[in-house]
Amino acid sequence: MNAAPAAELTTEDRRIGPVMMDLKNITLRFGGVVAIKDISFDIREGEIRAIIGPNGAGKSSMLNVISGFYVPQEGEIWFEGKKRGPMKPYEVARLGLARTFQNIALFDGMSVLDNIMTGRLNRMKAPIWSQALWWGRAEREEDENREQVEKIIDFLEIQNIRKTPVGRLPYGLKKRVELARALAAEPRILLLDEPMAGMNVEEKEDMCRFILDVNDEFGTTIALIEHDMGVVMDLSDRVVVMDYGRKIGDGTPDEVRGNPEVISAYLGVAHE
Numbered sequence: 001m002n003a004a005p006a007a008e009l010t011t012e013d014r015r016i017g018p019v020m021m022d023l024k025n026i027t028l029r030f031g032g033v034v035a036i037k038d039i040s041f042d043i044r045e046g047e048i049r050a051i052i053g054p055n056g057a058g059k060s061s062m063l064n065v066i067s068g069f070y071v072p073q074e075g076e077i078w079f080e081g082k083k084r085g086p087m088k089p090y091e092v093a094r095l096g097l098a099r100t101f102q103n104i105a106l107f108d109g110m111s112v113l114d115n116i117m118t119g120r121l122n123r124m125k126a127p128i129w130s131q132a133l134w135w136g137r138a139e140r141e142e143d144e145n146r147e148q149v150e151k152i153i154d155f156l157e158i159q160n161i162r163k164t165p166v167g168r169l170p171y172g173l174k175k176r177v178e179l180a181r182a183l184a185a186e187p188r189i190l191l192l193d194e195p196m197a198g199m200n201v202e203e204k205e206d207m208c209r210f211i212l213d214v215n216d217e218f219g220t221t222i223a224l225i226e227h228d229m230g231v232v233m234d235l236s237d238r239v240v241v242m243d244y245g246r247k248i249g250d251g252t253p254d255e256v257r258g259n260p261e262v263i264s265a266y267l268g269v270a271h272e
């Protein structure tokens with residue numbers, strides 16, 4: 001289970017494939033505020049792609065554009081060879097995008113297992129009314145869902161808390177359950193919103209390891225935003241750096257680290 005840091009592996013080992021999502025000249029405004037200014041970058045199949053930047057740089061806005069929650073005023077988004085238009089939330093899920101949130105969005109009163117099962121909802125094909133008529137199909141689907149969820153529970157090492165109500169868990173474990181729920185949707189791209197925010201050092205190390213393992217084991221493409229630059233550098237294949245809505249760097253962790261504009265944007269900036 002111990003994957004080497006992403007930066008130490010070759011492209012071939014990491015199964016990085018063709019461009020999956022291509023964002024071209026994206027501009028997003030909120031009234032007079034330009035949150036994203038003419039930014040282009042792509043996400044390749046199988047990679048861990050990070051978007052970093054100081055507070056207010058536009059990272060959350062960008063994640064919301066990727067997820068389809070915000071529709072930019074300018075620019076184009078291509079996903080798996082097709083130009084993407086505005087989408088409803090269920091269309092986003094069907095397209096294969098699942099995300100975690102900075103402020104955990106789980107059902108506190110429900111068990112870990114039931115929370116993770118909600119991640120399968122978008123994959124259920126048998127409508128409720130048909131379950132009485134075609135019991136076999138619904139049952140088969142239920143078995144498949146359970147099997148997939150159990151695999152994820154084992155993988156993320158949360159077997160011992162599967163029946164515990166989420167509200168009783170410490171912060172780091174809640175984040176892991178959220179990751180499990182997003183994975184249950186078997187996303188084409190997994191979007192992580194500051195996955196390490198608010199964590200202590202040990203929790204951060206665990207989360208880092210799980211993100212790398214998910215990418216390695218399931219081949220899941222991951223796009224994440226963070227403002228903790230150190231964490232991201234160990235984790236990512238490529239990094240986009242934003243500042244005041246602009247893209248000021250894009251490349252491997254080493255390329256980005258050596259970029260003078262990136263250095264000056266981060267100098268003196270207090271980050272976790």
Ligand SMILES: Nc1ncnc2c1ncn2[C@@H]1O[C@H](COP(=O)(O)OP(=O)(O)OP(=O)(O)O)[C@@H](O)[C@H]1O
Nearest residue numbers: 030033035053054055056057058059060061062227
């Ligand atoms: N819904 C909104 N309405 C108006 N302005 C917004 C909205 N969302 C973001 N902004 C503005 O857009 C800019 C970019 O904000 P955004 O939250 O995307 O940055 P960020 O890099 O994610 O910041 P942080 O690290 O603090 O979360 C900021 O000036 C912010 O005030």
